[in-house]
Structure formats: structure tokens, C-alpha cells
Amino acid sequence: MTDVDVAIVGAGAAGLAAATMLREAGRSTLILEASSAPGGRARTSFPPVLGGAWLDEGAAWLHQAEQNPLVPLARQAGHRLTPAFRSESRLYIDGRLATAAEHAAYERAEARWTETVIARTAEGGPDIDVATAAGPLRLSDPWVPTLEAWSASLIDAVDAPRLSLADWNTNQLDGTNLNPPNGLGRLLRDLLEEPAGPIRYGAVVRRIGWNGGGVAVETAEGSVSAGAVIVTVSTGVLASGLIAFDPVLPAEAQAAIADLPMGLLSRVVLRASGDDRLGMDAGTMAFRQVRRFGDPFMSFIAWPRGTDHVIGFVGGDAAWKLAPDPAAATDFARAEWRALFGAEADSNFAPGSFTTDWGTDPYNLGAYSYARPGGAGARAALTLPLGDGRLLFAGEACRTDGLAGTVGGAVLDGRRAAAAILEQGAGGHR
Ligand SMILES: Cc1cc2nc3c(=O)[nH]c(=O)nc-3n(C[C@H](O)[C@H](O)[C@H](O)COP(=O)(O)OP(=O)(O)OC[C@H]3O[C@@H](n4cnc5c(N)ncnc54)[C@H](O)[C@@H]3O)c2cc1C
Numbered sequence: 226m227t228d229v230d231v232a233i234v235g236a237g238a239a240g241l242a243a244a245t246m247l248r249e250a251g252r253s254t255l256i257l258e259a260s261s262a263p264g265g266r267a268r269t270s271f272p273p274v275l276g277g278a279w280l281d282e283g284a285a286w287l288h289q290a291e292q293n294p295l296v297p298l299a300r301q302a303g304h305r306l307t308p309a310f311r312s313e314s315r316l317y318i319d320g321r322l323a324t325a326a327e328h329a330a331y332e333r334a335e336a337r338w339t340e341t342v343i344a345r346t347a348e349g350g351p352d353i354d355v356a357t358a359a360g361p362l363r364l365s366d367p368w369v370p371t372l373e374a375w376s377a378s379l380i381d382a383v384d385a386p387r388l389s390l391a392d393w394n395t396n397q398l399d400g401t402n403l404n405p406p407n408g409l410g411r412l413l414r415d416l417l418e419e420p421a422g423p424i425r426y427g428a429v430v431r432r433i434g435w436n437g438g439g440v441a442v443e444t445a446e447g448s449v450s451a452g453a454v455i456v457t458v459s460t461g462v463l464a465s466g467l468i469a470f471d472p473v474l475p476a477e478a479q480a481a482i483a484d485l486p487m488g489l490l491s492r493v494v495l496r497a498s499g500d501d502r503l504g505m506d507a508g509t510m511a512f513r514q515v516r517r518f519g520d521p522f523m524s525f526i527a528w529p530r531g532t533d534h535v536i537g538f539v540g541g542d543a544a545w546k547l548a549p550d551p552a553a554a555t556d557f558a559r560a561e562w563r564a565l566f567g568a569e570a571d572s573n574f575a576p577g578s579f580t581t582d583w584g585t586d587p588y589n590l591g592a593y594s595y596a597r598p599g600g601a602g603a604r605a606a607l608t609l610p611l612g613d614g615r616l617l618f619a620g621e622a623c624r625t626d627g628l629a630g631t632v633g634g635a636v637l638d639g640r641r642a643a644a645a646i647l648e649q650g651a652g653g654h655r
Contacts, residue, residue, distance in 0.1 A: 227449045229253045231646060232442045234430045234468070235457035237265020238632045239620040241417035242294075242639030243455050248422050250647050255449055256421060257428040257442060259588045263418045266459070266589060266621075267632050269408030272579035274496060278532045282492065282581045283592070284409045284632045289400040292626070293633035294640075298416050299405060309402040312508035317565040323514075331514075334368035338376075346394040354598040355393050356385035356518075363518075370515040374522040378541030381630070382488025383595045384519065392596035392604075396629045409632065417636075429588075430458075432469045435616045455642045457620040457635075460607075461487035461590030474611070478618075481607040484600030485622050487591020489544040489584045493523075493537040493558040498575040503566060507531040513565055521546075523561040537561065540592075548584030555580065593630035594622035604629055608641070614649040617642045 231247050233240045236258035244254045262268070266283040286309050290296045299306055316323040316331055323331070338359060345358040355377055356363060363369050377385035381393060405412040418424070425444075433454060434441040442449045458468065463482045474482075505511070505527045512524035521543035527535045537558040539547060547554040555578040563571055583592045596603055608623045610616070619642035621628075621635040628634030 227255060227447070229255045229449065229451050230453070232257065232440065232449045232451035232454045233457065234433075234442065234454065235265060235620070236263040236421070236424050237457055237620065238267060238413055238417070238635035239457040239639035239642070240265070240455070241413070241421040242636040243457070243619060243643040244421040245417060246640050246643035247646065248420070252647075254422050255451075256424040257430050257444060257449065258424055258426050259429040261426050263421075263424060264410045264413050266583070266592070267410040267413045269410030272494065274577045274579050275494065275532070275534055276496065278534060279408050279411070280492070280494060280536075280579070281408045281410055283583065285404065287403040287405065287409065287633065288398045288631050289628060289633060290403045291400045292628065293631075294636045295412070295416065295633055296403065299412055302416060304405055304412060306403040306405055309404045310510070312506055312510065314510040315505070315512075317511065317513040319514075320564060320567060331368055331371070334366055335372055338362060338366070338369060338372045342390070343394060346390055352389050352391045352599045352601050354386050355388045355390050358390045368514070370518050370520065373518065374515045374520070375512075375524070378522065378543070379490065379524060379538055381595050382490040382540045382544070382592045384541040387595075387597065389596040389598045389601045391601035392629070395601070395625070395627050397627065398631070413632065430468055432471060433616070434471045435612045436472050440615050453615045453617070453646050455617045455619050455639070455646070457618075457639065459487060459589055459591060459620070460485040460594045460622045462588060463618075465587070465590055467587065477606055477609070478611065481603040484597050484603035485594040485607065486597065488541065488593060488595045489548060490538060490540040490592040491544045491548065491554065491583065492581045493539065493554045494534050494579040495537070495555075495558060495562070495574040496577070497533040497573055499573075501573055502528055503570070503573065511565055513561070521557065523558060525562065525565075535562070545584060548582075551578075551580040595630070610645055610649070614646060617645060
């Protein structure tokens, strides 16, 4: 039995930030982390198939730099952040590069679609889904399937008919995007692991008792008793029942979790077999026109940082379908690449690939949360302290400021939960 002021479940951005703030205020903390490393869904790794190049498997971009708490922290620590998405974006139609006029038509369609959908949010009324919000444009404009594939399935990791319009609109992330030089997972680790204090790795929390003066946080290796607990696991993990709450969570909290399911965004990485870079500069983004709604779709970033690999991104229903089968995901990536560059382009790649496992890893169960239509209020509902402030949820899913689903939002939310504990004086009495 270990005894601390505040126990924290999860060593992702939210958990690390919460622990840091509590420790600075003189509280004792212990983070319990199921996996063997800090960072959670921000993970920089070196997949063997990439021959030494690093890969951000999850979060890669510091979104909304103007509001992102990691940006000043990184700069103070001397990290040089570079603007993201500076390379060309290439649209392909039926196996050929679109003309300049077609690229321009696509951009006009994007502006029209965004304007139409945003106008629906301004109308008030019930929180409908993003697909319905496009109205007649969905039937008349041939670019809308591509725009939905990008704006919903890839960016929000869920297909448009299942995504709350209000939540989509709140989390537009239309500010500046920056990249850290050595990966976002690595940056998070460098900045936040040490100040967060003790972390117990391989500690899978299975039960949280919160009925009484303090809390009991139980793992297979033992129990931690604390004045309060901050739970930062994903809403996918919460919904899975991996952690039993005793007493069970109030109906409002359960409804909030159900209204914030996890979307899925997967990366499939292929490595070049030779020197042919198909005339594309480092970081070129390539994608094709989507003809039908729900057609599985992949966009690519070619040769990031001058490396010899391409990263394919697949999101929403298509990603969930491929999640249990990395070989099928690789076949899909190769087929999508052929759809852009022709059958012979398949020989650009060496055998083997790397596919992320966010959908199947029991400690993530998805990439990031989205709100169901009608569920946009769930993020605020999940922040409400339970048991006189002894039990708090925190993390990306709890943000209501436009940073839901981001690392920056998770950091801010860990701090929010820590501040709530300090304000209420909870977590000090055991
Ligand atoms: C593919 C992908 C791309 C993304 N792209 C971006 C991006 O470019 N920019 C951006 O800002 N964000 C991006 N995100 C989102 C971002 O990674 C998350 O919003 C953020 O990292 C979430 O932090 P968190 O602390 O809320 O949760 P997490 O990082 O999930 O932390 C929770 C921790 O809890 C642990 N845990 C789970 N269950 C248990 C248990 N029972 N006991 C103990 N520990 C447990 C987990 O292992 C994890 O470490 C992306 C995510 C993915 C997956």
C-alpha cells in the first residue's frame, strides 16, 4: 500500500502536466501508467523497417500554436520549432495529377463547403451531424465526398454522419501548426517526464474505490491510497470497463463518456526500395478525389524531412475496419498509392511496412475523442468533479476551448484538474 496526496492514472500529456503542477504546489503524487513509457498518445518511435528514422506514431503537430502551452515550454528549453505543411499539396484524379484549374476548383469547393457547414452552426437549433449540415450541397457538388473524407474522417478521425456539428466547429484548429525537430512524443518526454515526479510503469489500474474520505487506486501489484485521483485515460478505455469504479459512476458521467467515443486515425508507413522519389519534394502531401461517400481513402505525406519513407493516413470507419489486420492495411496503402501513381509505382516500395495500433491497444482504443451529434455538451460534463473533488477526469476529451483531441489541450486539462484539486483542498487529507 502506497500513500500519496494525489494519484494520477496515465502518464500522457494530461497526467504529466497535472503531476507537475501539484508537485510545484507541494503535494505528493504518484502516476500509475499501464505501458512502459511516458507520453501516451504522443509517441516517437524508431520502427525497425524505417532503418533508423524516427516516426511520430500519434501526435505529430503542435496545433494552434498561439494557445498551445507546449510552444513556450519548448522554446524556453531551446527547441527550434518549424512551421508545418510548407510543402506542396497534390490532388490526383483517376490516376493523374489534377490540373491547376482542378486544384483551384477543389479549393473553391472547400471554401463553399466550409461556409455552408459553418452557417448551419450559426443558425442554432439542434446539434446535427456534419454530413447533414452540408444540406443540398452534399448531392450537387462532386467535391463533397473528398471534403468529408478530409475534414471528418481524417482530421476528426470519424466519418461525417457520426460527428457533432457543434463539436466539429468548436475544434477547428485553424491556427498555426508547428513541428518539433525530433518528434512530438520525444519533446513531451523531454519537457514533462522529469518534473512530473514518480511514475510507476506497467501499473494497470483495474479498480478505483472513491467511496469515503479518500480514494483507493488498485493495480495487480498493489493499491495506492490517496486523497484524490485524476483519471486521464482515453474515453475509449473508460467505455471499455477496464477500470471498475466503486461506487459506479453517476449516470451523467456515464452518459458523457458514451457521447465522446474514440475516432481512429492510423498511419501505414512504406519505405522506398530505391532512389526514385517520383519528382516529389520532401513533405509533399498527395491525395485523390473521392467519388463516393464513405469510399475508403488514404492521404500520403511523402519523404518527410527528406527520409526515404511515405506515411499513409487512414481515418474513421475505414481505419477501424483495417485496425485488426496490419497486412490488410499495408495492402490498402499500396493500392491507394497505385491509384495515384499507376501500377508500376508499387515497385517504389521495399517489402514490409509499419502500421500503428491505436485502435487495438487496450490502453488507447482509438486515436482521439469526438462528440456524437447532440453530445457536444459532454466534454464539459466530463470535467465535473465527483465525490467532493476526490475523483476527477482530465485529458484531451475534456477540453471545451477548441483544443479537444490535441496534446496541447491535454496539457491544459491536466493543469485544470490539478488546479481544481488545489482550490478545493482535496487531495491533502488522507
Ligand atoms: C494517430 C494520432 C494522431 C494525432 N495527431 C495529433 C497531432 O498532430 N497533434 C496533437 O496535438 N494531437 C494529436 N493527437 C492527439 C493527442 O495525441 C492526444 O490528444 C493526447 O496525446 C492525449 O493526451 P491525454 O493525456 O489526454 O491521454 P493519453 O495520452 O492517452 O494518456 C493516457 C495514459 O493512460 C494510460 N492508461 C490507459 N489505461 C490505463 C490504466 N488502466 N491504468 C494505467 N494507465 C492507463 C495510457 O497508456 C496513456 O499513457 C493524435 C493522436 C493520434 C493517436
